[in-house]
Every structure is written in C-alpha cells, then in structure tokens.
Amino acid sequence: MLKRLTLAAMLSLGVASGALAAGERHGGTLVFTAPYGSSFATLDVQASPHTQEEFITQAIHRALYSWDSIQNKPVLELADSEEVSEDGTVHTYHLRKNAVFHNGKPLTADDFIYSYKRIANPKNAFPGASYIANIKGADAYIAGKAEEISGLKKIDDNTLEITYVGPINPGFPLMQNTTVIYPSNVEDESSFAKTPVGLGAFVFKEHVPGSQVVVEKFDKYYEEGKPYLDRINIVLMAEDAARDVAFRNKEIDVSILGPTQYQAYQGEDALKGQLLEVAEVYTRNVGFNPAFEPFKDKRVRQAINHAINAPLIIERLVKNKAYPASGWLPISSPAFDKDKAAYAFDPEKAKALLAEAGYADGFEFEVTASPNESWGVPIVEALLPMLKKVGITVKPKPVESAALGDAVTSNNFQAFIWSNSSGPDPLNALRCFHSKTAQSACNYTSYASPEFDKLYEAAQQERDAAKQIDLLRQANNIVQDDAPVWFFNYNKAVMAYQPWIHGLVPNATELALQPYDEIWIDENAPDSRK
Amino acid sequence: MLRFTLRRILQVIPTVVVVALLIFVIFSVVPGTFAASLFADGKHAADPQMMARLNEEFGLSKPLAERFWTYVTDLAQFDLGTSFRTRQPVIDLIGDRMGASLQLAIAAMLFALVIGVPLGFLAALRPGSVLDTATMIGAVSGLSMPQFWLGLLLMYLFALQLNWLPSFGYGDGSLQNLILPAITLGVTPLALLARTTRAGVLDVLNADFIRTAHSKGMSKMKVVRWHVARNALVLIVTTVGLQFGSLIGQAVVIEKLFAWPGIGSLLVDSVAIRDIPVVQGTILVIVLWFLIINTAVDLIYAAIDPRIKQE
Numbered sequence: 133m134l135k136r137l138t139l140a141a142m143l144s145l146g147v148a149s150g151a152l153a154a155g156e157r158h159g160g161t162l163v164f165t166a167p168y169g170s171s172f173a174t175l176d177v178q179a180s181p182h183t184q185e186e187f188i189t190q191a192i193h194r195a196l197y198s199w200d201s202i203q204n205k206p207v208l209e210l211a212d213s214e215e216v217s218e219d220g221t222v223h224t225y226h227l228r229k230n231a232v233f234h235n236g237k238p239l240t241a242d243d244f245i246y247s248y249k250r251i252a253n254p255k256n257a258f259p260g261a262s263y264i265a266n267i268k269g270a271d272a273y274i275a276g277k278a279e280e281i282s283g284l285k286k287i288d289d290n291t292l293e294i295t296y297v298g299p300i301n302p303g304f305p306l307m308q309n310t311t312v313i314y315p316s317n318v319e320d321e322s323s324f325a326k327t328p329v330g331l332g333a334f335v336f337k338e339h340v341p342g343s344q345v346v347v348e349k350f351d352k353y354y355e356e357g358k359p360y361l362d363r364i365n366i367v368l369m370a371e372d373a374a375r376d377v378a379f380r381n382k383e384i385d386v387s388i389l390g391p392t393q394y395q396a397y398q399g400e401d402a403l404k405g406q407l408l409e410v411a412e413v414y415t416r417n418v419g420f421n422p423a424f425e426p427f428k429d430k431r432v433r434q435a436i437n438h439a440i441n442a443p444l445i446i447e448r449l450v451k452n453k454a455y456p457a458s459g460w461l462p463i464s465s466p467a468f469d470k471d472k473a474a475y476a477f478d479p480e481k482a483k484a485l486l487a488e489a490g491y492a493d494g495f496e497f498e499v500t501a502s503p504n505e506s507w508g509v510p511i512v513e514a515l516l517p518m519l520k521k522v523g524i525t526v527k528p529k530p531v532e533s534a535a536l537g538d539a540v541t542s543n544n545f546q547a548f549i550w551s552n553s554s555g556p557d558p559l560n561a562l563r564c565f566h567s568k569t570a571q572s573a574c575n576y577t578s579y580a581s582p583e584f585d586k587l588y589e590a591a592q593q594e595r596d597a598a599k600q601i602d603l604l605r606q607a608n609n610i611v612q613d614d615a616p617v618w619f620f621n622y623n624k625a626v627m628a629y630q631p632w633i634h635g636l637v638p639n640a641t642e643l644a645l646q647p648y649d650e651i652w653i654d655e656n657a658p659d660s661r662k
Numbered sequence: 663m664l665r666f667t668l669r670r671i672l673q674v675i676p677t678v679v680v681v682a683l684l685i686f687v688i689f690s691v692v693p694g695t696f697a698a699s700l701f702a703d704g705k706h707a708a709d710p711q712m713m714a715r716l717n718e719e720f721g722l723s724k725p726l727a728e729r730f731w732t733y734v735t736d737l738a739q740f741d742l743g744t745s746f747r748t749r750q751p752v753i754d755l756i757g758d759r760m761g762a763s764l765q766l767a768i769a770a771m772l773f774a775l776v777i778g779v780p781l782g783f784l785a786a787l788r789p790g791s792v793l794d795t796a797t798m799i800g801a802v803s804g805l806s807m808p809q810f811w812l813g814l815l816l817m818y819l820f821a822l823q824l825n826w827l828p829s830f831g832y833g834d835g836s837l838q839n840l841i842l843p844a845i846t847l848g849v850t851p852l853a854l855l856a857r858t859t860r861a862g863v864l865d866v867l868n869a870d871f872i873r874t875a876h877s878k879g880m881s882k883m884k885v886v887r888w889h890v891a892r893n894a895l896v897l898i899v900t901t902v903g904l905q906f907g908s909l910i911g912q913a914v915v916i917e918k919l920f921a922w923p924g925i926g927s928l929l930v931d932s933v934a935i936r937d938i939p940v941v942q943g944t945i946l947v948i949v950l951w952f953l954i955i956n957t958a959v960d961l962i963y964a965a966i967d968p969r970i971k972q973e
Contacts, residue, residue, distance in 0.1 A: 168703075170918055170927035173747040173935075180747070181706050257715035259700060262707075274711070325748065341758040342923025343832040367831060369921050377817040377829045414704065502702075534694035534936045537702040541710070552704040564707055574707030642705075 156634070160653035160661050161363045163384045167644065170370045171342045176325040177309055178251050181259035183642055186309045187366050191347045191648050192234075193314075193330035196225070196244065197307035201637040201647075204464065204556070206303025210239065210313060210331065211292075220299030220595050221268075225292045231354045233315040234335045241286040246316035249273070249281060260310030266302065268295040299595055304557035333359040333649035343368060353649070360635075360652035382658055385633050388644050389626040391451035391506060397628055408627045410638035411455055411463045413555025416507040417617035418499060418515075419577045424546040426497065431489040433615035437475035439482035439522045445514045446621055450506055454621035459612035460554055460561070462622040464640040467558035467604035472612060474619065482522045494523025500540070500548040502533045507551040507620070541572045548576070551623065556641050558604045562588055565611050577616040584610045632657035670960050674953045681949045685942045686733055690726055692936075696746040697722075699935040720746055733942075742946070743939035745932075752943035756925055760947070762832060763924035766916070767909040769840050770848035774905065778852040779898060782859025787886070789864065797856055804853030809912075813846040813919045830921045843920040847913055851905035855898065862897035866890045896967055903959030907952035 166172070166187040173180050177189045198209035208214060211225040231239035250256065252264040252274050264270045269282030283295035296302055305311065315329055328336050333355070334347035344367040349359055369375045372390045379387040389397060389407075397403040418436075420427040427433060446454045458474035461467050486492060499515075502508045512528040519526050531539060539545050552574075554561045564574035566588050571578050584607050591603035612619070625643035629636055635651040653661055697713035700706075717723045721732065736743055742752035785794040820842060821829035833839040866872060867890060875885045914926035921927075925944050932940035 169934075170921070170931050171923075173931075174749070179749070181700050183703065183705060254715060257712055257719055259706065259709065259712060261712060262709045325750065340832055340923055341755070342762070342917075342927050343921060367921065368923075369830060370927075371919050371921075373814050374817065374830050374919050374921065377814070377822055381822045381825070381829050383821075383829055383831075532694060532934070533702040534696075534699035534934060535692075536694075537698035537700075537708070538694045541698055541701070541708045541713070550704050553706060560707075570710060572708060572710040572713075 155654075156360050156652045157654055158360050158652070159362050160360075160657060161365060162361050162633070162648070162651060162653065163365045163367060163661070164646075164648075165369045165375060165378075165384050165387055166366050167369055167372075167375060167388045170368055172339070172345060172368070174325050175328045175336070175339060175345070177312060177328070178247070178260060178314065178324070179256070179258055179310075181310055183644065186642070186645050188328065188345055189309045189312055190332070190645055191334040191345075191364055191366065192328050192332045192336055193312035194231075194332050195307050195309075195312045197303040199307055199556070199639065199641055201639040201641075204466070204640060206301070206307045206556075208303075209307070221297070222293060222295050223302060224287070225294065227290045227292060228354055229290055231331050232352045233331055234329045234350060235315055235318070237315045237317050239313070239331060240289040240316075241292040242289075242316045243313050244292050245281075245284045245286060247313045248284060248311070250314065250321070251311060252281065258310060260308060263305035263308055263311050266296050266298075266300055266305050268297050298592065301557065301559070304560055334361075334364060337363075355649060359649040361648065364648055379628055379630075382630060385653075385661070386627055386629045386636070386646075389453075389628055391449070391453045393628075394453045394626050395451040397626075403628060406628055406631060408629060408636055408638060408643065410625050410640050410643050412623040412625045412643060413462050413464055413553060413561075413640050414551045414623045415457055415460055415462055415554040416454070416511075416549070416551045416620040416623065417457070417460075418512075418547050418549045418620065419540070419545075419617045420547050420615075421543065421545055422578050422616075423543070424497060426489075426491055426495045427547070429489040429491075430614055431485040432491060433618075434475070435482040435485035435489070435491075435522065436519065436524070436618050437615050438478045438485065439524070440515055440518050440618060441477040442474075442620055443477070445511060449510060449514055450621065453624050453626060454506070455624055457619035457621050459608050459619060460565070460617075461558055461604075461608045462554050464622075465555045465558050465561070467562075467601050467608055469605045469609055472609055475615075479518075479522055486522060486524075492523070494525065496525040496527065498527045498529045498546045500529045500531055500536060500545045502531060502536045502549075504533070504551070506623070507549055511620070512549055540576050543571050543576075543578070549620075550576075552576075554622075558601070558608070559591060562591075562604055562607055562611070565607075565616070579611070579614070579616045581610060581614060584614075630657075632661065666964055667961055670957045674950075674957055677953055678946070678950060682734075682737055682942075682946060685945050686730060689936075689938050689941060690729070694936050695722060696720065696936045696938070702935075716746075742943035745940045746937045747932075747935060747940075752939050755928060755940060756943055756947055759923055759925040759928050762835075762922060763910050763913060763917075763926065765835075765840065766843055766847060766913055766922060766924055767906065769844035770909055770913075771851060771902070771906045773844055773848035774851035774855050775902065778855030779859050782856040783863055783891075783894075785856070786860040786863035786867065794860075797860070801853040801856045804849045805857075807849065809846055809850065810915050810919060812849060813842070813916060816842050816846055832921070832923050843913075843916050843922050846920075847909060847916045850912070851901075851909070854905060855901055858901040859894065859898055862894040863890055865897075866893045869893070892966070896963060899959055899962055899966065903955050903962075907955035910951050911948045 166184055168184040172185055177185045194209055196210050197206040200207045211227050213226045215224040248264050251258050251260040252270050254274055254276050261274050267281055267283040272278035273281045285293040287293055333350055333353045335350045337348045338346040344365050346365050348363050375387045376393055378384045420433050422428050443456050446456060455463055456474055458472055499512045501512045509528050509530050516526050540548050563569055565579045565584060567580035567585050569575040587603050587607040591600050594600040627643050632654045636646055639645055697716040701708040721729055745752055745755055781797045785797040788794055817829045820827045827841055828839055831839055872889055875889055913924055914930055917924045917926040918930055929944040
C-alpha cells in the first residue's frame with residue numbers, strides 16, 4: 133500500500149501504525165471529524181476554498197491530479213498516463229477508462245472541459261479560477277473575452293490535451309479542491325450544492341446542515357478492491373474541548389489537536405502512541421510593511437528576527453506543536469535548505485543593527501492580529517517584552533480573522549501576524565515574493581528584490597527538476613536574508629486516532645485531510661464501527 | 663381583547679424595523695468582507711480579481727445608500743436575500759436549522775419549568791427550611807455557572823464517565839442527543855424561575871388578601887391553589903416569556919459546543935466569514951422570535967389578570 137518512505141514520511145514523527153500494516157479489512161463505519169467550523173458552507177466544492185469543504189471532496193470527488201502524501205508530490209489521478217511536449221507546455225492525458233461518475237456517466241474529456249470552464253466562468257467567480265488561469269486561453273475566458281478556453285482540446289473521449297501558459301507542474305493547480313471534475317451531463321447545476329455527484333470512492337447519502345454529511349461506499353469506484361469502508365459519517369465538531377471528550381469516549385475516530393491537547397495527550401500512556409504528526413506547509417510569520425518608515429531598512433527587520441526568542445515561544449505557548457522557522461519555505465518543501473541556519477536569538481546583535489539603522493532609541497509599531505492562539509494576539513503579547521528589551525514598543529491591534537485578511541490585502545497595516553501557505557509547490561509559494569506579484573494577491577509585504585526575481589524567473593523556465601529546486605532554494609535564502617517577515621514557525625499538525633483505525637497518512641498539505649479510500653477499520657473496533 | 667391584541671401586534675412592527683436598520687448599519691461598518699474571508703486562513707494566496715468579482719456580484723461595491731434601499735425593499739417583500747457562501751436563499755438556510763433550534767429551546771424550557779417552578783413554590787412555602795436553602799444555593803450556582811463549562815462538565819459525567827448519553831451531535835434527532843444540550847441550556851432559566859417563583863409566592867403569601875382568606879377559615883391547600891398560585895402566575899409567566907424568548911439567542915454557545923445544528927451555530931459561522939445576508943436574516947429571526955414570545959406573554963397576562971388589559 134505504501135511503497136516509499138520519503139521526506140514527508142520521515143518528518144512525520146508518529147505515522148499511524150496502521151499506515152504501514154497489512155491485512156486490510158473491508159466494512160465498517162468511520163466517524164471522521166471536520167473541525168474547521170460548525171457547518172459546511174456548500175456541497176458544491178468547486179465554489180469553496182475552505183478546508184472544511186475538502187472533507188467532502190476527499191470522499192466524493194476526484195481531480196486530474198491528487199496529492200501523494202508519501203511521495204510528497206502531486207500524482208496523476210484521473211489519467212493513466214501523460215505525454216509532455218518538448219517545451220513542457222503541452223500535456224496529453226490518457227484518461228482512466230474505468231472511471232464512472234456516481235450518476236453512471238463514464239468519465240470523458242468533455243467532463244474536464246465542462247468543469248474547467250465552469251470553474252473559470254467569470255459569472256461564477258469561483259476561487260479555482262486562478263488555478264485554471266494556468267491553462268492557455270483561460271485568462272481571456274475569465275475576462276469574458278472568449279467563449280472557450282483555447283488550451284483545452286478533446287482528442288477523443290479518453291484523451292485530453294491541455295496547453296499550459298508555461299512549463300509549470302500542473303499537478304499543483306489541478307489537484308485542488310476547487311478544480312475537481314464534475315459530470316457534464318447534469319442539467320441543473322444548482323443541484324451540485326445539494327446532491328453532489330463525483331468520481332470518488334464514496335457516494336453522497338445525506339447532509340444534515342450543521343451536523344454531518346454521510347457518504348457510502350461506491351461500488352463502481354475505479355480502484356479495484358477499494359474503498360474498504362462501507363460508510364463515513366463526517367461530523368462537524370468545531371470545539372476542541374468537545375472533540376476531546378468525544379474522542380476519549382470513542383464516539384469519533386480521529387481528532388485534530390490544538391497545543392493544549394497535544395501536551396495533554398503526550399502525557400497519557402493510552403493516548404501518546406495514537407498521535408500522527410507532520411510538518412505542514414504553513415509558515416507563521418509577522419509581515420512588515422515597507423511603507424512604514426523603520427521597516428524600509430533591512431537591518432531593522434533583521435534586528436527584530438534576532439530580538440525574538442522564537443523557540444521559547446514555541447515551547448511555552450505553542451507547546452512544541454510547531455517547528456522553528458529558518459526561512460519562508462517549510463521543512464517539508466523540496467527546496468528547504470537544511471544547512472541555512474535560522475536567525476539566532478541575539479538581543480545584543482539586534483541592538484547593534486538597530487543602532488546602525490538609526491534606531492538606537494527604538495520605535496513603536498502596531499501588529500494587526502487575529503485571536504488565533506498559535507498565530508494571533510497571544511503570540512504578539514509574548515513578543516512585547518522581548519522587543520521592549522531592544523527598545524521597540526509593540527502594540528497589538530486585535531481584529532477578527534475576516535478583518536485580518538481585509539487589512540492585509542488592502543495594505544492597511546504596519547505589521548501583521550498570520551499563517552500563510554508556503555507549499556507544497558515551492559515555485560507557487562515563492563511567487564508571493566516576486567516583485568510583479570501584486571501586494572493584494574499575496575506579496576503582502578510588497579517585497580521587491582532584483583536578485584530574487586532573477587533566480588525566480590530562471591526557476592520558472594528551468595525544466596530540470598533538480599536544477600529548478602536548487603534555484604528556488606537560493607531564492608528562498610535571499611528572502612531569508614532580506615527578512616520581509618519575522619520567521620516564526622512551521623506548523624506541526626497533530627491528529628489523534630483510535631487504535632482500530634489504519635491507513636492514515638502524514639499529509640503535509642493538511643493533516644486533517646486523509647485518503648478515505650485507503651482507510652480501514654480492524655476487528656478491535658467497537659460494534660458501532662464494525 | 664381584540665383591540666388590545668391588535669395594538670400589541672402592531673407594536674412589533676416598528677421594533678422590527680429599528681432592529682433591521684441597526685443590523686444593516688452595524689454590518690456595513692464592521693471591517694472585513696466575505697471575499698477577504700475566503701483567504702483568511704492563509705491557505706490560499708488572495709486573488710484580487712476574484713475578490714473584486716465577488717464584491718461586484720454581491721453588490722458590495724455599490725454605494726451604501728443604494729445597498730440600504732435594496733435591503734429595505736427586499737425586506738418589505740419578506741425576502742431575506744441570498745447567502746454569499748451557499749448562494750441559496752437565506753430563508754431556506756434558516757428553515758433548515760430552525761427545527762433543531764426550536765427543539766432545543768422547547769426542551770430546555772420544559773426542563774426549566776418542570777423543575778424550577780415546583781422547587782421555587784415549595785421553597786417559598788417552607789422558608790428557611792433545608793429545601794429552601796438548597797434550592798437557593800442551587801439557583802445561585804445555576805445562574806453563575808458559565809454554560810460552556812457546565813456543558814463540558816455534563817459531557818464528562820454523562821458521556822465519558824457513565825456512558826449514558828452521546829456527548830455531541832444531532833444523531834437521528836433522538837431524545838438521547840437532545841438531553842445534554844437541553845439541560846445545559848435549561849439550567850439558567852431553571853435557576854431564574856426557581857428564584858422568581860419563590861420571591862413571587864412569598865410576596866403573595868404576605869399579602870392582606872391571603873390573611874383574609876385564612877381568617878375566613880379557608881384551608882391552606884385551598885388558599886395556595888386559589889389565591890397564591892394564580893397571583894404568583896403573572897411573575898412566573900413574565901420570567902418564562904423573557905427566558906423562552908431569549909433562549910434561541912443564548913443557544914449559540916451550546917449549539918457550537920454540542921455540534922447541534924441550530925441557527926445559533928449558523929449565525930456564528932456566518933459572522934466569521936461575513937456572510938452578511940445570513941447574519942442579518944438570522945438576527946432578525948431571533949429578534950422576531952423574542953418579540954413574538956413577548957407579545958404572547960402580554961396577551962396571556964391580559965387573560966390571567968384583566969387589570970392589565972384595562973391599563
């Protein structure tokens with residue numbers, strides 16, 4: 133089942149024992165928790181960028197590519213093979229001939245063209261449109277200037293040709309929740325929001341708004357012998373404390389843990405062996421706005437990085453549920469440079485840098501922060517005494533999460549604290565530091581470095597994967613030296629699972645999302661699950 | 663009675679209008695937009711073009727006055743708008759959740775009534791007794807206990823330790839799933855009802871007409887049944903009405919804790935992502951519920967005590 137143990141697997145400190153076990157058993161009900169809200173916004177997953185809806189996607193839908201947590205890279209999902217042109221822009225996909233939608237329609241090239249056009253349709257304003265924009269002609273279609281996406285071509289029912297705007301790895305944009313494939317023969321599109329139809333291993337059965345989604349095994353699923361489970365109840369449980377009780381009471385099979393619970397579970401013999409950990413691809417950081425005078429100077433930004441004892445905050449406040457950040461790209465990124473040291477905690481050096489920059493007497497700045505316990509106001513409060521020691525006064529500016537996004541994307545901040553995606557695709561992650569990326573897109577710190585741009589653009593054009601990674605590694609190191617942010621930590625995601633659950637994988641893109649078709653339940657499960 | 667009823671119903675209308683205006687103003691000035699909230703978890707890079715398209719589609723780029731006019735005219739036609747995130751009519755989303763909310767509120771109120779009123783009554787009839795003291799200690803504890811904490815405590819006790827009840831969820835809508843959230847929500851009104859009933863009954867017991875009834879030779883049971891109970895009822899009905907009206911609003915925390923699919927959790931989620939039509943619609947329904955219950959209580963007063971109708 134799991135063939136290769138690669139970086140992501142090595143990074144996971146406690147891979148679910150069952151993940152490597154043999155003797156899969158068919159049958160049973162999995163009670164899986166969706167912890168990121170009290171409801172599913174919609175069952176039309178193409179319309180939602182939220183992680184919460186991805187729990188539905190994993191069960192019901194499939195995209196052209198999928199994320200392989202063990203290989204730590206995207207792999208073909210709905211095609212058996214692909215041919216790539218010399219220049220890397222034209223991909224010819226030989227689609228799976230045995231893939232069938234839950235409504236009985238066989239998968240054809242028409243379904244891809246229909247789905248990608250629906251996602252990019254400007255009238256829909258779907259979040260996946262930016263991913264489809266990687267296909268040639270999509271920009272014109274999104275702008276309403278073309279009727280078709282010119283880069284999409286049906287060769288025959290089972291062969292699809294896609295021309296991309298450059299030699300990108302299309303796996304990253306086309307494995308997303310928002311780029312899944314819907315059947316092209318459903319007349320009433322609004323039905324996708326109530327009775328979703330996909331290609332996944334499970335068929336939609338029931339949605340109790342605010343409570344749960346129930347899915348059942350799809351007998352015509354294209355992977356032979358899968359799925360193992362008969363049924364999954366995806367229950368909504370937003371409260372950590374309630375999840376803790378339900379998990380201990382064996383009412384749920386998995387639970388995502390926060391820092392406090394992580395510490396508690398580690399201290400209990402019965403639970404500490406049931407933890408799955410992985411370094412996720414999110415970098416927690418304090419972004420500096422160069423429009424604010426002191427932050428124009430690199431030395432000031434570096435001084436802040438030296439003045440804060442990040443490992444101490446991680447230990448005391450985040451309860452070690454994070455890895456100290458040395459730069460932007462996280463540990464699980466292929467372009468992570470393990471030899472590049474993090475900024476050392478050195479208040480004296482920080483003072484010297486501030487003095488050099490003309491801020492020997494310090495200055496005051498405001499950090500816009502949400503209430504998040506791992507990357508919000510509590511962390512900013514921990515910075516106050518550390519920065520005070522080098523003469524800098526920090527004022528937290530508390531806002532709600534929705535308002536944080538608004539403040540940052542409208543460049544209305546002096547500094548902000550956030551958790552941002554920094555993977556899995558290093559090329560896409562570093563795009564946010566390219567000078568041509570708009571501030572409101574993801575270049576939140578208005579970063580501009582000709583040296584970085586040159587390396588990044590070379591990486592964009594590079595066809596050799598190893599050379600591309602090397603260029604991105606160098607570019608990442610430049611970002612680290614320039615310190616447009618305070619590099620705080622990379623999230624360590626932790627999932628507790630019941631001993632009868634097998635097949636969980638260390639998914640670095642989001643640990644809570646698991647391949648349901650790989651999961652099985654052994655005979656020691658309670659009767660309600662068997 | 664008909665005139666009194668009509669007057670009370672008509673008084674609801676200006677209240678609803680003022681509340682609707684307040685909700686609109688508050689959520690027009692509060693920072694954050696639905697489009698920005700889509701990227702709030704930092705998992706996807708912001709897409710300015712999509713944000714602009716969404717703001718355009720939802721009319722958020724229009725001037726405030728124009729948006730206000732659309733809101734008012736839609737409301738006048740009982741149209742609560744369309745959810746930004748689900749693109750479904752708000753009324754449908756609320757309809758999906760209202761049953762569970764009512765179920766929870768009614769169960770909590772029944773729990774409070776069945777236990778709180780008799781306890782308060784008995785405590786008042788035996789002031790200073792062990793029962794009285796225990797009831798008042800219990801009532802003060804019930805009022806001062808945070809619901810969230812109490813809910814967790816009940817979960818630990820009845821789900822984890824005793825394994826009698828499920829700790830969360832709606833299940834198939836069975837009574838088993840309802841018990842813990844209903845008790846948690848019902849404890850505050852129970853405590854309040856016990857205290858109010860005790861105070862009301864004690865008040866009546868010390869009234870002149872009770873002494874007169876006793877001096878006329880009426881039995882204690884008869885006095886309690888005919889005079890005390892009826893006169894204390896006005897205060898009890900007031901408390902029940904106020905509490906029942908506000909229960910749906912109070913249930914927000916309980917619904918989230920127990921993963922109960924009511925409109926409270928819908929409201930919390932919608933505020934977090936600035937799904938303004940749903941927020942406005944949900945608050946309006948909660949306020950309307952409160953006003954309807956209060957109006958019903960006023961009408962019940964008039965039936966119990968004709969003096970109120972004359973006033």
